[in-house]
Amino acid sequence: xxxxxxxxxxxxxxxxxxxxEQEKKDPRLKGRYFxxxxxxxxxxxxGEVLGLxxxxxxxxxxxxxxxxxxLKPDGGSVEIDGDNxxxxxxxxxxxxxxxSGSTGLYGRLTGRENIHYFGQLHGMSEDAIVSRxxxxxxxxxxxxxxxxxxxxxxxxxxxxxxxxxxxVHSPELVILDEPTTGLDIMATQTVLDFIRELKEQGTxxxxxxxxxxxxxxxxDKVTVIDQGRTMFDGDIASFKALAAGSxxxxxxTAIQTSTGE
Amino acid sequence: xxxxxxxxxxELLRDRKxxxxxxxxxxxxxxxxxxxxxxxxxxxxxxxxxxxxxxxLVGGQYAPEIVKELQQPExxxxxxxxxxxxxxxxxxxxxVDFVLEIPANYSSDVLAxxxxxxxxxxxxxxxxxxxxxxxxxxxxxxxxxQQSAFATLxxxxxxxSALIEPxxxxxxxxxxxxxxxxxxxxxxxPYLLFIICLTGAMAPATDIGAGExxxxxxxxxxxxxxxxxxxxxxxxxxxxxxxxMTALITVASMVIWGxxxxxxxxxxxxxxxxxxxxxxxxxxxxxxxxxxxAIFAAVLLSISIYAKSFKEAQSYMGPxxxxxxxxxxxxxxxxxxxxxxxxxxxxxxxSLAMKELVKGTMDYYQLFAIFGSTVIxxxxxxxxxxxxxxxxxxxxx
Numbered sequence: 324x325x326x327x328x329x330x331x332x333x334x335x336x337x338x339x340x341x342x343x344e345q346e347k348k349d350p351r352l353k354g355r356y357f358x359x360x361x362x363x364x365x366x367x368x369x370g371e372v373l374g375l376x377x378x379x380x381x382x383x384x385x386x387x388x389x390x391x392x393x394l395k396p397d398g399g400s401v402e403i404d405g406d407n408x409x410x411x412x413x414x415x416x417x418x419x420x421x422x423s424g425s426t427g428l429y430g431r432l433t434g435r436e437n438i439h440y441f442g443q444l445h446g447m448s449e450d451a452i453v454s455r456x457x458x459x460x461x462x463x464x465x466x467x468x469x470x471x472x473x474x475x476x477x478x479x480x481x482x483x484x485x486x487x488x489x490x491v492h493s494p495e496l497v498i499l500d501e502p503t504t505g506l507d508i509m510a511t512q513t514v515l516d517f518i519r520e521l522k523e524q525g526t527x528x529x530x531x532x533x534x535x536x537x538x539x540x541x542x543d544k545v546t547v548i549d550q551g552r553t554m555f556d557g558d559i560a561s562f563k564a565l566a567a568g569s570x571x572x573x574x575x576t577a578i579q580t581s582t583g584e
Numbered sequence: 585x586x587x588x589x590x591x592x593x594x595e596l597l598r599d600r601k602x603x604x605x606x607x608x609x610x611x612x613x614x615x616x617x618x619x620x621x622x623x624x625x626x627x628x629x630x631x632x633x634x635x636x637x638x639x640x641l642v643g644g645q646y647a648p649e650i651v652k653e654l655q656q657p658e659x660x661x662x663x664x665x666x667x668x669x670x671x672x673x674x675x676x677x678x679x680v681d682f683v684l685e686i687p688a689n690y691s692s693d694v695l696a697x698x699x700x701x702x703x704x705x706x707x708x709x710x711x712x713x714x715x716x717x718x719x720x721x722x723x724x725x726x727x728x729x730q731q732s733a734f735a736t737l738x739x740x741x742x743x744x745s746a747l748i749e750p751x752x753x754x755x756x757x758x759x760x761x762x763x764x765x766x767x768x769x770x771x772x773x774p775y776l777l778f779i780i781c782l783t784g785a786m787a788p789a790t791d792i793g794a795g796e797x798x799x800x801x802x803x804x805x806x807x808x809x810x811x812x813x814x815x816x817x818x819x820x821x822x823x824x825x826x827x828x829m830t831a832l833i834t835v836a837s838m839v840i841w842g843x844x845x846x847x848x849x850x851x852x853x854x855x856x857x858x859x860x861x862x863x864x865x866x867x868x869x870x871x872x873x874x875x876x877x878a879i880f881a882a883v884l885l886s887i888s889i890y891a892k893s894f895k896e897a898q899s900y901m902g903p904x905x906x907x908x909x910x911x912x913x914x915x916x917x918x919x920x921x922x923x924x925x926x927x928x929x930x931x932x933x934x935s936l937a938m939k940e941l942v943k944g945t946m947d948y949y950q951l952f953a954i955f956g957s958t959v960i961x962x963x964x965x966x967x968x969x970x971x972x973x974x975x976x977x978x979x980x981x
Contacts, residue, residue, distance in 0.1 A: 335977070391807045394976055416809035427800035431598040432591075440591050444808040472598075488804070 325367045325496055325527060331398035331551075332360040332385055351551055359385045363399070367496075367527045367544065372518060374542035378573060382551040385422075388499045391421040403496055417445060420494035424501040426485045430474030434465065434484045436523040437473055438491050445492035451487040452491070459487040462520065463513065467581040479510035486517055496580065497521055499530035503537065515541065535570040547577040554578060588810070588818025589825075592792060596826060602787040606830045615841040632713040638679070640665040643686035647702075649728075650686065653721040677821075682706035682714050694733045695896040762860045766943030769857075773942060774912050774935035776838075777831050779875060782880050782908055784830020786901050789823045789881070793888025794897035797979075805980065813970045816885070820966065823881040824874075831873065865941045868951070872934050875958035880908075881929065882965035887970050892981055915939065924945075927953035930961050 333356040336342065342352070351358045361383040367373045377383050388394040390401055392412040401415075408415035413478070428437050432481040435456060442452035460466050463483045468476065473484060482502075490497060499518070503511045518541055521528050532538065538545060545562040547555040555562065555577040566572035620722035638661050654660045663680050671683045685703040694700075697895045706714045716855060732967060734744050757764065796802040803925065805815065908931065915935035920926055922936040933954045940946040972978050 388803075388980075393803055394805050394980070412809070416807055419807070421807050423803065425800045426804055427592075429595055429801060430799065431595045435596075440587075441804070441808060443587050444805075445812050446809065505607065546609070557656045 324369060324400045324404060325529070327354065327366065327390070328364050328400045330360055330363040330386060330389055330401065332389060332394060333358045333395050333397055349550070351460055359551055360389070362549055363551070363553050365527055365556045367548040369527055370522065370525040371543045372522050372528045372541050373544040373546060374538040375529060375546050375548065376538065377548040378578070381548045383548060384500055387428065387498055387529070387531060391419055391498050392416055393558060417492065418495040420492070420497045421501050422489040423500055424504040426502040428473040428481055428484055431472060433471055433583060434469045434476070434480070435455050437484055438488045441488045442491045447492060449581070455491055460493065463487055463517070478506060480509045482506060483513055486514065495526065497526055497528045499528065501531050501533070503534060535574065539570055548575065549578045585814040585817045588815055592819060592822035593825070596788050596822065601908065603785055606784050607833055608828060608865055611833065611837045616757055618841060636661050637681040637714060637717065638663045642679045642682045643688065643690070644687060646690040647686045650721060650919045657718070675705060675707055682718065684718065692729055692732060694729050695736060721841070740925050761943065763943045763945060764856065765857060767939065770939035771916050774915065774938050777835065778876065778908055778912060778931070779905065780834045781827040781831040781877055781907060784957065785823045785827030785877070785880055788826040789884035789888045790897045791818045791893055792822060793885055794891040794894050798893050802979065812973050816970050816973045820881050820885055820969065823884055824877045827877045827880055828873065851852070861942060864945070865944070869938055869941050872954065872957065874935055875933060875955065875962045878962035879958065879965055880967050881891030882962060886969050889972060890978050911935065922950050928957045930957055934958065
């Protein structure tokens with residue numbers, strides 16, 4: 324189980340004059356700091372898929388980066404099965420598989436070598452890596468291109484390789500940052516199928532997205548953030564109940580509770 | 585750490601473009617430069633030697649011997665010119681290659697007529713052998729006249745040479761060959777080694793830092809359960825390794841091709857020179873390179889990881905080459921020696937030490953200062969690199 328409590332992160336503003344008008348109006352800008360994430364809390368149980376929603380610049384990526392230990396939060400806590408991610412980042416990293424929409428591969432290595440390398444970085448044994456790669460290649464149907472250099476891969480092949488790389492160490496939690504952004508329909512389907520697969524295996528998944536149909540299809544829980552604060556945190560049924568009609572209406576309602584006040 | 589190193593090297597070896605600059609270029613560029621320069625200059629000299637020179641003669645009636653000598657159709661061709669012709673004009677428009685003006689007092693009896701001043705007008709800018717070829721003829725005549733004058737005076741051989749040059753200042757060089765040539769070659773060595781090291785390390789450095797950022801692989805690497813300093817170490821070693829290898833390959837190629845292309849005497853000279861430098865000194869030259877490469881690698885890695893893209897990294901690295909040349913130039917200044925404070929100036933001290941080692945006049949105690957200061961600086965820069973790699977504002981710019 325994953326528990327995130329009152330996560331907060333501020334960035335120093337190097338040159339306040341460079342900010343755009345819109346950024347200056349943002350209430351999160353306080354003095355020389357931009358409080359990107361101010362108060363984000365949510366939980367995710369085993370086997371649940373959590374959809375993280377929010378407008379651009381709401382703090383989704385920052386939140387997920389803090390979850391994945393790439394960034395250090397200024398406040399709050401992240402616990403995975405009782406292990407504090409902030410005090411024990413190395414242990415936490417072994418439990419997390421992270422994939423973002425902008426992730427790249429090492430172009431001069433083959434698909435297999437890309438995955439293998441991260442297996443090694445995770446301290447897996449040679450045999451374990453080989454069998455795991457074979458397993459993932461079956462699962463994601465990668466045998467056709469696994470031994471080619473990844474610089475010539477199509478977007479779909481790249482995404483499959485990136486997925487395999489993110490979960491080579493069989494993580495206990497998978498975090499996906501806008502995994503389907505910029506992908507074609509086929510590649511998107513690969514990602515969605517993969518999330519479904521994880522769900523069946525009981526691995527919790529947290530992913531951010533702008534596609535509400537994906538949320539409808541996969542998610543058990545929904546968290547909406549806006550301006551660095553959690554605006555809604557609950558299961559999909561109560562999210563739907565926020566407004567009559569489509570999920571878009573629910574989303575707008577969730578956000579308006581903040582701006583309206 | 586070795587994991588990261590191994591993977592980076594593997595990637596590096598598969599990058600044809602980088603490899604080309606690291607290995608093929610130094611391997612091919614030296615023979616090419618030697619070859620082209622040698623070929624072209626030989627052609628030019630051959631041409632200047634065999635070319636038939638057009639000349640005009642003024643006052644030829646005073647020196648029948650010279651006129652006779654110039655009558656070699658395969659070498660010289662006489663051209664008649666107007667009496668009041670402007671010499672520079674006719675040389676410029678290539679009517680003649682030179683004009684020889686013989687004075688009226690020209691005579692075989694030097695004792696009676698004094699020194700004859702023959703004027704040779706020609707265009708001496710650029711490569712030509714006009715003076716050499718005319719001088720050959722004039723000098724032999726001059727000697728004939730000298731001998732006949734000595735004979736008239738009845739001087740013996742000792743008196744003759746004393747008269748030609750009453751006082752001789754003889755140069756006795758206490759520096760042996762090695763010191764002599766070491767000063768020249770040893771001064772150039774750091775230039776070459778450092779610059780090559782730096783350029784060789786630059787390509788992988790850009791790829792390893794800014795490249796990872798640009799391709800979006802950095803974030804994934806950072807959240808893998810491996811210590812940051814191991815990542816830094818692995819990358820740092822790769823850059824240092826690439827730099828050292830480039831330098832080694834270049835020097836090896838230079839030596840080999842130098843030996844191949846410079847035939848005969850030069851080989852013996854080079855071989856003799858090399859034989860005088862002890863194995864230990866060679867080893868020390870190489871060892872000296874290590875901390876310098878470490879400095880370069882740390883700086884390059886810091887720059888590279890700070891940059892957002894390849895392009896940004898490259899524009900930051902450009903000025904580094906110039907910055908590196910300054911301390912090397914300091915080492916070539918007169919009065920800058922491997923003593924006292926200079927022994928602690930990084931890069932300058934290594935340049936000086938390389939020179940001393942080649943010359944064979946190394947004060948080995950200075951090695952402590954050199955290694956001390958270089959290791960301290962390299963260590964500090966490396967620590968900065970690790971610190972840099974832990975800064976969110978650097979990694980997620």
